[in-house]
Amino acid sequence: MRHNFSVVLATWFYSGLIPPIITKGWAGTWGTLFSLPFCYLVYWMTNGVTVLSGLLILGAVLFSVFFLSAWVVPMAAASMEGWIRRNRSHRPEGKIAFDQYEIVIDEVWGMLVTIWPMIVWQPDKWLLTLIIAFFLFRVFDGTKVWPASFFDGSRGWYAVMLDDFFAGLYASLLMIPIAIFL
Template sequence: MKTLSKLIASGFYSGYLPKAPGTWGTLSFIFVWLLLENFSNFNQCAVIVSTIAIGFVSTQICLNSFKHKARNGKIDPSYIVIDEWAGMAISLINVPSTNPELILIAFLLFRVFDVTKIWPIVLFEKLPGSAGIMLDDIVAGIFSALIVNLILL
């Protein structure tokens, strides 16, 4: 169970890539999303909900199973990037896979919101456990999706 949770929480080990694991994790999700969108029964809402649900569970299992050093009183291992997957899934709501420019805009907006942690995103980051790890990226994804969908109008 620990190994499976680590596999999922790390975005199929993309979170272990050197330098900027959050960016690598986000990029790996875009690749997965583009693959999934080729299936005729692709359901964006199902992908988002399942990524979030699996993300909360796998992140909490990793936090419980592995020893992590708290940094500034917060535990957020850099290899856990399933939160980036959830945020990016939200960022890509309604974005057609045939529009690489809009995919790039969604990616850049999400990374800016995720890295800068503007208010109110920063409030969610302070929550304990998997909630703090997941919810700040989910809110960053919502901010990104709002802007991207305004562009689509």
């Protein structure tokens, strides 16, 4: 496997190469965990600014990560295909899967979607709120509530990102009262 820039970003600094916890369905746990410092950085950048400014900063970060993934996910998937075939014998020949469980930049994007209530309400207990966001996102990402399940079965880099967008959206809806009251 070539360790190029796309692999570093798509695996979120190689956190996606850590073996999954419990089952393959929970493979993104490490990527989600390693996204927390970045989520805190975004929260810190928006702390003390107006709500609109905070949402604009978060929107710019979300936009950047989404379109960066359009470049890094296909390149990383192609770069990692041989390595994955050697390490996982169940991969069929001839198909490059964009949603390899080693690719976790989608978890980073999903967590950024999850934390938008933190940007709006700026809870005092930000660490507790971030930990709750982590667990809520993992539950929704693992269960794949529709339409996340639709995109989870689709091909293409955008489908990789959209299933985690919906998991993050569901988690963020539960985060609203948590962010308000913590």
